[in-house]
Amino acid sequence: MENEGRVSVRSVAPAGAMVAAKQGHELDPLAPVVNGITALVHYHAREYGNAIEHCERVLELDPMSFLGLLAISLSYAHEGLYPQAIGYAREGARI
Numbered sequence: 001m002e003n004e005g006r007v008s009v010r011s012v013a014p015a016g017a018m019v020a021a022k023q024g025h026e027l028d029p030l031a032p033v034v035n036g037i038t039a040l041v042h043y044h045a046r047e048y049g050n051a052i053e054h055c056e057r058v059l060e061l062d063p064m065s066f067l068g069l070l071a072i073s074l075s076y077a078h079e080g081l082y083p084q085a086i087g088y089a090r091e092g093a094r095i
Contacts, residue, residue: 017041032058036067043075051075066095 058068
């Protein structure tokens with residue numbers, strides 16, 4: 001069975017996803033959701049340092065952003081920084 005028209009971050013070519021994220025930044029560089037999606041694009045591209053950087057921006061703009069907390073937790077875990085990953089995961093669980 002095919003994807004039935006659904007699109008996910010994983011189904012979009014990484015270069016195309018990054019282009020779309022950059023376009024979002026051009027439209028609204030301070031939008032937490034734009035930075036959050038950009039963080040997820042970097043996360044799925046295994047660019048964890050860049051993902052963390054964008055998550056930090058998200059959390060500066062919206063400290064209660066579940067998307068930001070989730071992505072930064074996953075990124076820190078992949079970097080092997082488990083105390084930070086657990087700390088952000090706990091914050092996300094409180095939301």
